[in-house]
Amino acid sequence: MMEKMIFGRYVPADSLIHRLDPRSKLTLIFLFVCIIFLANNWQTYAIIGIYTFLLIGLSRIPIRFLYGGLKPVLWLVIFTFLLQLFFTREGHLVFHWGVVKIYEEGIRMGFFISFRFFFLILMTSLLTLTTTPIEITDGLETLLAPLKKVRFPVHEMALMMSISLRFIPTLMQETDKIMKAQIARGVEFASGPIKDRIKAVIPLLIPLFVSSFKRAEELAIAMEARGYRGGEGRTKYRQLSWKWGDTLQLVLLVIITILLILFRS
Amino acid sequence: METPIVSLNGVTFQYDGQERKALNQVSFDIYDGEWLTIVGHNGSGKSTLAKLLIGLQFPSEGEITVCGIKLNEENIWDIRKKIGMVFQNPDNQFVGTTVQDDVAFGLENMGIPREEMVHRVEDSLKKVNMTQFLHQEPHHLSGGQKQRVAIAGVLALRPAIIILDEATSMLDPRGREEVVETVRALQDEKSLTVISITHDLEEAAKADRMIVMNKGELFREGTPEEIFSMDEQLIQLGLDIPFSVKMAKAFRSAGIPLSKHYLSEEELVTELWTSRSRM
Numbered sequence: 352m353m354e355k356m357i358f359g360r361y362v363p364a365d366s367l368i369h370r371l372d373p374r375s376k377l378t379l380i381f382l383f384v385c386i387i388f389l390a391n392n393w394q395t396y397a398i399i400g401i402y403t404f405l406l407i408g409l410s411r412i413p414i415r416f417l418y419g420g421l422k423p424v425l426w427l428v429i430f431t432f433l434l435q436l437f438f439t440r441e442g443h444l445v446f447h448w449g450v451v452k453i454y455e456e457g458i459r460m461g462f463f464i465s466f467r468f469f470f471l472i473l474m475t476s477l478l479t480l481t482t483t484p485i486e487i488t489d490g491l492e493t494l495l496a497p498l499k500k501v502r503f504p505v506h507e508m509a510l511m512m513s514i515s516l517r518f519i520p521t522l523m524q525e526t527d528k529i530m531k532a533q534i535a536r537g538v539e540f541a542s543g544p545i546k547d548r549i550k551a552v553i554p555l556l557i558p559l560f561v562s563s564f565k566r567a568e569e570l571a572i573a574m575e576a577r578g579y580r581g582g583e584g585r586t587k588y589r590q591l592s593w594k595w596g597d598t599l600q601l602v603l604l605v606i607i608t609i610l611l612i613l614f615r616s
Numbered sequence: 617m618e619t620p621i622v623s624l625n626g627v628t629f630q631y632d633g634q635e636r637k638a639l640n641q642v643s644f645d646i647y648d649g650e651w652l653t654i655v656g657h658n659g660s661g662k663s664t665l666a667k668l669l670i671g672l673q674f675p676s677e678g679e680i681t682v683c684g685i686k687l688n689e690e691n692i693w694d695i696r697k698k699i700g701m702v703f704q705n706p707d708n709q710f711v712g713t714t715v716q717d718d719v720a721f722g723l724e725n726m727g728i729p730r731e732e733m734v735h736r737v738e739d740s741l742k743k744v745n746m747t748q749f750l751h752q753e754p755h756h757l758s759g760g761q762k763q764r765v766a767i768a769g770v771l772a773l774r775p776a777i778i779i780l781d782e783a784t785s786m787l788d789p790r791g792r793e794e795v796v797e798t799v800r801a802l803q804d805e806k807s808l809t810v811i812s813i814t815h816d817l818e819e820a821a822k823a824d825r826m827i828v829m830n831k832g833e834l835f836r837e838g839t840p841e842e843i844f845s846m847d848e849q850l851i852q853l854g855l856d857i858p859f860s861v862k863m864a865k866a867f868r869s870a871g872i873p874l875s876k877h878y879l880s881e882e883e884l885v886t887e888l889w890t891s892r893s894r895m
């Protein structure tokens with residue numbers, strides 16, 4: 352189940368967006384988060400909207416996957432909308448019933464802010480849906496490489512991320528095994544009052560922790576035996592290739608930014 | 617076979633806070649291109665020996681020479697280029713997210729240029745028959761397959777010596793066979809020295825030479841045939857002698873003579889079905 356949650360996020364397909372270099376996708380998301388704040392009227396929001404849906408269209412991700420990513424946060428979007436709707440006290444009074452007063456500005460702000468939220472979620476989902484976790488790790492490692500100058504352990508972070516990704520399925524299998532072993536000993540995981548069920552997690556977690564530490568130690572020894580001695584002088588097997596599509600994609604983003612600056616009020 | 621590739625001279629080792637010496641005055645040579653098996657009961661010091669050979673620990677007394685270089689803390693990284701090691705747990709030595717990444721891990725550490733890496737990864741996976749699994753993730757592989765990937769990872773570094781530290785003990789019989797066959801084929805085809813540490817005597821029987829460890833000391837050294845001829849003693853050391861040896865013993869005590877003392881399972885079968893015509 353958990354496996355699906357983490358790995359099911361990536362939808363393999365051969366689309367323009369999938370083929371983009373993770374570095375260009377990460378840059379895109381970072382800049383997008385910044386420029387979305389330039390939008391402040393209907394025209395600029397329309398530009399952002401068209402741009403977002405253009406990218407989604409190009410990614411060939413089925414809508415139901417996007418919806419799956421959106422569902423848990425959808426109520427948050429609606430909540431933001433309602434909050435803005437009821438608590439903005441500017442512009443003409445549009446609707447008045449008892450204590451409920453809705454102003455023109457409230458409707459405007461409600462739509463804008465929730466749309467901003469909505470587009471941000473769509474774009475970040477697009478990144479995780481079209482990029483494998485390991486590609487994201489590689490992309491981050493190269494993008495953050497300049498931080499090595501200020502002694503930020505970029506390589507170590509990336510290695511940690513990739514090892515965690517590699518061990519998630521292994522630990523899932525192990526959890527499953529321990530769970531079955533404990534069920535066989537009479538532990539109830541699925542029924543009983545909440546208090547008991549929380550208590551039942553302890554005999555699951557402790558063996559899992561113990562074995563994880565043992566794994567970590569053995570892995571460290573194996574890595575050392577295979578000549579690992581930190582990031583220095585290390586070459587990389589996985590290679591990222593920046594193609595013309597990546598440049599083009601960023602040029603498009605610059606154009607969008609210029610349009611936003613021109614049309615904002 | 618005459619030049620020792622590894623030699624141990626009076627090696628003694630004691631873990632911190634432990635009274636008993638894990639290894640006590642151990643000396644022996646390992647020759648170029650041979651398959652040496654080190655057997656022993658738990659706590660006999662055989663795994664400590666492996667750790668010392670690859671420089672994960674250093675002897676408190678005595679010295680280890682590998683390929684003519686005396687092992688010490690400065691040259692340990694050079695030694696590790698010459699010795700590869702496959703560990704017991706198939707999962708806990710798989711570093712990469714996919715098969716190819718894992719094989720490349722050691723190469724990345726050595727700073728091999730990428731083109732060369734691609735070539736070597738392919739080449740070593742071919743040697744262990746795992747080419748079709750290039751992009752596979754570890755949790756989709758069997759234990760035997762993971763161990764073969766680990767072997768490929770070692771081979772990619774082109775070592776002179778490969779140490780199997782109980783590498784087959786967590787595998788099912790099929791996986792065990794896969795791994796032993798793979799290593800055997802590699803050893804035959806190029807002059808790879810194999811040091812296999814195990815408590816599985818069936819596997820040890822396939823070696824060129826055997827060393828029996830007991831309580832941190834070298835108990836006996838010899839060919840599998842010589843070692844298995846001391847059957848009672850082996851049992852006392854907590855080792856289980858192979859089925860074929862037990863069988864042969866039973867035959868002898870029943871008054872059926874066999875041509876040699878030690879026979880592999882296959883030899884025993886041949887001996888039995890041809891015995892009639894010899895009588």
